[in-house]
Amino acid sequence: MAYDPKLVAALSGATLRQLAHWRKTGASQGAVLMPEISGTRPVLYSFRDVVALWTCVSLRDDAFLQKIRRALDTLREDLKESDHLSSCTLVADGSIIYLTAPDQAVDLVRTKGNVVIHEMADVLRPFYRDGRHIPDLLQPREHVAVDPAIRGGVPVIEGTRVPYDEVAALLRDGIPPERISDYYPSVTASAARDAADFADYIDSYDPRRREPRWASAG
Structure with missing residues:
Protein backbone atom coordinates (compact mmCIF):
# COMPACT_ATOMS: atom_id res chain seq x y z
CA MET A 1 0.00 0.00 0.00
CA ASP A 130 -3.50 22.48 16.48
CA GLY A 131 -7.14 22.02 17.49
CA ARG A 132 -7.55 18.79 15.53
CA HIS A 133 -8.36 15.44 17.05
CA ILE A 134 -5.90 13.00 15.50
CA PRO A 135 -7.57 9.58 15.72
CA ASP A 136 -6.14 6.25 16.77
CA LEU A 137 -3.88 5.25 13.90
CA LEU A 138 -5.14 1.67 13.71
CA GLN A 139 -8.79 2.54 14.49
CA PRO A 140 -9.42 6.02 13.07
CA ARG A 141 -13.18 5.55 13.37
CA GLU A 142 -15.27 3.03 15.30
CA HIS A 143 -15.98 1.03 12.15
CA VAL A 144 -12.85 1.90 10.16
CA ALA A 145 -9.61 0.01 10.70
CA VAL A 146 -6.03 0.19 9.43
CA ASP A 147 -4.12 -3.09 9.31
CA PRO A 148 -0.98 -3.49 7.17
CA ALA A 149 -1.94 -7.16 6.72
CA ILE A 150 -5.25 -6.20 5.03
CA ARG A 151 -5.02 -4.57 1.60
CA GLY A 152 -1.52 -3.39 2.46
CA GLY A 153 -2.83 -1.01 5.13
CA VAL A 154 -5.47 0.93 3.20
CA PRO A 155 -8.21 1.91 5.69
CA VAL A 156 -11.12 -0.53 5.42
CA ILE A 157 -14.48 -1.14 7.06
CA GLU A 158 -13.64 -3.08 10.22
CA GLY A 159 -14.03 -6.82 9.83
CA THR A 160 -14.06 -6.59 6.02
CA ARG A 161 -11.73 -5.90 3.11
CA VAL A 162 -13.95 -3.09 1.81
CA PRO A 163 -11.96 0.16 1.40
CA TYR A 164 -13.45 3.11 3.26
CA ASP A 165 -13.23 5.39 0.22
CA GLU A 166 -15.36 3.12 -1.97
CA VAL A 167 -18.14 3.28 0.61
CA ALA A 168 -17.72 7.04 1.08
CA ALA A 169 -17.90 7.55 -2.69
CA LEU A 170 -21.29 5.83 -2.81
CA LEU A 171 -22.67 8.09 -0.07
CA ARG A 172 -21.30 11.15 -1.83
CA ASP A 173 -23.10 10.00 -4.96
CA GLY A 174 -26.38 10.10 -3.04
CA ILE A 175 -26.78 6.52 -1.86
CA PRO A 176 -28.33 6.56 1.65
CA PRO A 177 -26.27 4.82 4.37
CA GLU A 178 -29.10 2.32 4.88
CA ARG A 179 -28.77 1.20 1.23
CA ILE A 180 -25.00 0.60 1.27
CA SER A 181 -25.62 -3.05 2.17
CA ASP A 182 -27.17 -3.43 -1.30
CA TYR A 183 -23.68 -2.92 -2.66
CA TYR A 184 -21.60 -4.31 0.22
CA PRO A 185 -23.66 -6.73 2.34
CA SER A 186 -21.09 -6.73 5.14
CA VAL A 187 -21.22 -2.94 5.58
CA THR A 188 -23.80 -1.53 7.99
CA ALA A 189 -25.30 1.93 7.85
CA SER A 190 -23.24 2.97 10.89
CA ALA A 191 -20.06 1.73 9.25
CA ALA A 192 -20.96 3.61 6.07
CA ARG A 193 -21.42 6.84 8.03
CA ASP A 194 -18.05 6.31 9.71
CA ALA A 195 -16.41 5.76 6.31
CA ALA A 196 -17.91 8.99 4.99
CA ASP A 197 -16.94 10.89 8.12
CA PHE A 198 -13.37 9.61 7.84
CA ALA A 199 -13.26 10.59 4.16
CA ASP A 200 -14.42 14.11 5.07
CA TYR A 201 -11.73 14.26 7.76
CA ILE A 202 -9.07 13.31 5.20
CA ASP A 203 -10.40 15.89 2.76
CA SER A 204 -10.04 18.54 5.46
CA TYR A 205 -6.29 18.33 4.80
CA ASP A 206 -6.84 19.32 1.18
CA PRO A 207 -6.92 23.06 0.35
CA ARG A 208 -9.71 22.23 -2.10
CA ARG A 209 -11.83 20.85 0.72
CA ARG A 210 -15.30 19.75 -0.30
CA GLU A 211 -18.36 19.93 1.89
CA PRO A 212 -19.79 16.54 2.96
CA ARG A 213 -22.84 15.60 0.91
CA TRP A 214 -23.74 12.23 2.33
CA ALA A 215 -25.40 13.64 5.47
CA SER A 216 -28.32 15.05 3.49
CA ALA A 217 -28.88 11.89 1.46
CA GLY A 218 -32.26 10.17 1.54
Whole structure:
Protein backbone atom coordinates (compact mmCIF):
# COMPACT_ATOMS: atom_id res chain seq x y z
CA MET A 1 0.00 0.00 0.00
CA ALA A 2 1.33 3.44 -0.96
CA TYR A 3 -0.08 6.38 1.01
CA ASP A 4 -0.35 9.79 -0.65
CA PRO A 5 0.53 12.87 1.43
CA LYS A 6 -3.10 13.82 2.11
CA LEU A 7 -3.91 10.43 3.65
CA VAL A 8 -0.60 10.45 5.54
CA ALA A 9 -1.45 13.88 6.96
CA ALA A 10 -4.88 12.71 8.09
CA LEU A 11 -3.54 9.58 9.77
CA SER A 12 -0.42 11.07 11.36
CA GLY A 13 -1.58 14.57 12.26
CA ALA A 14 1.18 16.26 10.26
CA THR A 15 0.23 19.04 7.87
CA LEU A 16 1.07 18.86 4.18
CA ARG A 17 3.52 21.74 4.74
CA GLN A 18 5.19 19.82 7.57
CA LEU A 19 5.51 16.69 5.45
CA ALA A 20 7.23 18.69 2.70
CA HIS A 21 9.52 20.41 5.21
CA TRP A 22 10.42 17.14 6.96
CA ARG A 23 11.48 15.60 3.65
CA LYS A 24 14.11 18.29 3.17
CA THR A 25 17.78 17.96 4.09
CA GLY A 26 20.12 20.83 4.85
CA ALA A 27 23.80 21.42 5.43
CA SER A 28 23.47 21.01 9.19
CA GLN A 29 20.62 18.55 9.52
CA GLY A 30 19.11 15.57 7.79
CA ALA A 31 15.52 14.99 6.83
CA VAL A 32 13.15 14.00 9.61
CA LEU A 33 11.78 11.29 7.33
CA MET A 34 12.15 10.56 3.63
CA PRO A 35 9.34 8.43 2.19
CA GLU A 36 10.32 4.82 1.63
CA ILE A 37 8.43 4.47 -1.65
CA SER A 38 8.97 7.80 -3.40
CA GLY A 39 10.47 11.08 -2.22
CA THR A 40 9.72 12.83 -5.52
CA ARG A 41 6.41 13.46 -7.24
CA PRO A 42 4.21 11.62 -6.87
CA VAL A 43 5.36 11.44 -3.24
CA LEU A 44 4.32 8.13 -1.69
CA TYR A 45 4.76 6.87 1.87
CA SER A 46 4.78 3.38 3.34
CA PHE A 47 2.79 2.22 6.36
CA ARG A 48 6.05 2.28 8.36
CA ASP A 49 6.47 5.91 7.33
CA VAL A 50 2.99 6.74 8.65
CA VAL A 51 3.81 5.15 12.03
CA ALA A 52 7.11 7.05 12.21
CA LEU A 53 5.45 10.36 11.34
CA TRP A 54 2.76 9.71 13.96
CA THR A 55 5.58 9.41 16.49
CA CYS A 56 7.17 12.69 15.38
CA VAL A 57 3.89 14.60 15.48
CA SER A 58 2.94 13.25 18.90
CA LEU A 59 6.37 14.28 20.21
CA ARG A 60 5.71 17.86 19.12
CA ASP A 61 3.31 18.26 22.05
CA ASP A 62 6.31 18.13 24.40
CA ALA A 63 9.35 18.97 22.28
CA PHE A 64 10.45 21.44 19.62
CA LEU A 65 11.35 20.12 16.16
CA GLN A 66 15.00 21.05 16.75
CA LYS A 67 15.06 18.74 19.78
CA ILE A 68 13.38 15.96 17.81
CA ARG A 69 16.00 16.33 15.08
CA ARG A 70 18.72 16.14 17.73
CA ALA A 71 17.20 12.95 19.08
CA LEU A 72 17.04 11.45 15.59
CA ASP A 73 20.67 12.40 14.98
CA THR A 74 21.61 10.59 18.20
CA LEU A 75 19.70 7.53 17.04
CA ARG A 76 21.31 7.43 13.62
CA GLU A 77 24.83 8.68 14.32
CA ASP A 78 25.68 7.89 17.96
CA LEU A 79 23.60 4.75 18.52
CA LYS A 80 23.96 3.58 14.90
CA GLU A 81 20.25 2.77 14.70
CA SER A 82 19.75 1.61 11.11
CA ASP A 83 16.21 0.23 11.41
CA HIS A 84 13.27 2.25 10.14
CA LEU A 85 12.12 4.92 12.58
CA SER A 86 8.77 3.14 12.93
CA SER A 87 10.53 0.34 14.83
CA CYS A 88 11.57 2.78 17.56
CA THR A 89 9.30 3.88 20.40
CA LEU A 90 10.11 7.48 21.29
CA VAL A 91 8.50 9.45 24.11
CA ALA A 92 9.06 12.98 25.37
CA ASP A 93 9.18 14.01 29.00
CA GLY A 94 9.84 17.69 29.45
CA SER A 95 13.31 18.44 28.09
CA ILE A 96 14.15 14.80 27.32
CA ILE A 97 13.28 12.49 24.46
CA TYR A 98 13.67 8.79 25.22
CA LEU A 99 14.12 5.72 23.08
CA THR A 100 12.10 3.26 25.13
CA ALA A 101 12.20 -0.49 25.60
CA PRO A 102 10.09 -2.71 27.90
CA ASP A 103 12.47 -2.30 30.85
CA GLN A 104 14.55 0.79 30.12
CA ALA A 105 14.89 3.96 28.09
CA VAL A 106 17.79 5.82 26.51
CA ASP A 107 18.12 9.59 26.80
CA LEU A 108 18.58 10.91 23.25
CA VAL A 109 18.94 14.62 24.00
CA ARG A 110 20.33 15.74 27.35
CA THR A 111 22.85 13.03 28.25
CA LYS A 112 23.02 11.17 24.97
CA GLY A 113 22.98 7.41 25.27
CA ASN A 114 22.42 7.23 29.02
CA VAL A 115 20.09 4.40 30.02
CA VAL A 116 17.28 5.44 32.37
CA ILE A 117 14.20 3.70 33.71
CA HIS A 118 11.05 4.95 32.00
CA GLU A 119 7.53 3.64 31.56
CA MET A 120 6.55 2.53 28.07
CA ALA A 121 4.06 4.74 26.25
CA ASP A 122 1.56 3.89 23.54
CA VAL A 123 2.50 6.23 20.71
CA LEU A 124 -0.50 5.21 18.63
CA ARG A 125 -3.07 6.68 21.00
CA PRO A 126 -5.30 9.57 19.86
CA PHE A 127 -4.07 13.09 20.53
CA TYR A 128 -4.82 16.72 19.68
CA ARG A 129 -2.69 18.86 17.36
CA ASP A 130 -3.50 22.48 16.48
CA GLY A 131 -7.14 22.02 17.49
CA ARG A 132 -7.55 18.79 15.53
CA HIS A 133 -8.36 15.44 17.05
CA ILE A 134 -5.90 13.00 15.50
CA PRO A 135 -7.57 9.58 15.72
CA ASP A 136 -6.14 6.25 16.77
CA LEU A 137 -3.88 5.25 13.90
CA LEU A 138 -5.14 1.67 13.71
CA GLN A 139 -8.79 2.54 14.49
CA PRO A 140 -9.42 6.02 13.07
CA ARG A 141 -13.18 5.55 13.37
CA GLU A 142 -15.27 3.03 15.30
CA HIS A 143 -15.98 1.03 12.15
CA VAL A 144 -12.85 1.90 10.16
CA ALA A 145 -9.61 0.01 10.70
CA VAL A 146 -6.03 0.19 9.43
CA ASP A 147 -4.12 -3.09 9.31
CA PRO A 148 -0.98 -3.49 7.17
CA ALA A 149 -1.94 -7.16 6.72
CA ILE A 150 -5.25 -6.20 5.03
CA ARG A 151 -5.02 -4.57 1.60
CA GLY A 152 -1.52 -3.39 2.46
CA GLY A 153 -2.83 -1.01 5.13
CA VAL A 154 -5.47 0.93 3.20
CA PRO A 155 -8.21 1.91 5.69
CA VAL A 156 -11.12 -0.53 5.42
CA ILE A 157 -14.48 -1.14 7.06
CA GLU A 158 -13.64 -3.08 10.22
CA GLY A 159 -14.03 -6.82 9.83
CA THR A 160 -14.06 -6.59 6.02
CA ARG A 161 -11.73 -5.90 3.11
CA VAL A 162 -13.95 -3.09 1.81
CA PRO A 163 -11.96 0.16 1.40
CA TYR A 164 -13.45 3.11 3.26
CA ASP A 165 -13.23 5.39 0.22
CA GLU A 166 -15.36 3.12 -1.97
CA VAL A 167 -18.14 3.28 0.61
CA ALA A 168 -17.72 7.04 1.08
CA ALA A 169 -17.90 7.55 -2.69
CA LEU A 170 -21.29 5.83 -2.81
CA LEU A 171 -22.67 8.09 -0.07
CA ARG A 172 -21.30 11.15 -1.83
CA ASP A 173 -23.10 10.00 -4.96
CA GLY A 174 -26.38 10.10 -3.04
CA ILE A 175 -26.78 6.52 -1.86
CA PRO A 176 -28.33 6.56 1.65
CA PRO A 177 -26.27 4.82 4.37
CA GLU A 178 -29.10 2.32 4.88
CA ARG A 179 -28.77 1.20 1.23
CA ILE A 180 -25.00 0.60 1.27
CA SER A 181 -25.62 -3.05 2.17
CA ASP A 182 -27.17 -3.43 -1.30
CA TYR A 183 -23.68 -2.92 -2.66
CA TYR A 184 -21.60 -4.31 0.22
CA PRO A 185 -23.66 -6.73 2.34
CA SER A 186 -21.09 -6.73 5.14
CA VAL A 187 -21.22 -2.94 5.58
CA THR A 188 -23.80 -1.53 7.99
CA ALA A 189 -25.30 1.93 7.85
CA SER A 190 -23.24 2.97 10.89
CA ALA A 191 -20.06 1.73 9.25
CA ALA A 192 -20.96 3.61 6.07
CA ARG A 193 -21.42 6.84 8.03
CA ASP A 194 -18.05 6.31 9.71
CA ALA A 195 -16.41 5.76 6.31
CA ALA A 196 -17.91 8.99 4.99
CA ASP A 197 -16.94 10.89 8.12
CA PHE A 198 -13.37 9.61 7.84
CA ALA A 199 -13.26 10.59 4.16
CA ASP A 200 -14.42 14.11 5.07
CA TYR A 201 -11.73 14.26 7.76
CA ILE A 202 -9.07 13.31 5.20
CA ASP A 203 -10.40 15.89 2.76
CA SER A 204 -10.04 18.54 5.46
CA TYR A 205 -6.29 18.33 4.80
CA ASP A 206 -6.84 19.32 1.18
CA PRO A 207 -6.92 23.06 0.35
CA ARG A 208 -9.71 22.23 -2.10
CA ARG A 209 -11.83 20.85 0.72
CA ARG A 210 -15.30 19.75 -0.30
CA GLU A 211 -18.36 19.93 1.89
CA PRO A 212 -19.79 16.54 2.96
CA ARG A 213 -22.84 15.60 0.91
CA TRP A 214 -23.74 12.23 2.33
CA ALA A 215 -25.40 13.64 5.47
CA SER A 216 -28.32 15.05 3.49
CA ALA A 217 -28.88 11.89 1.46
CA GLY A 218 -32.26 10.17 1.54
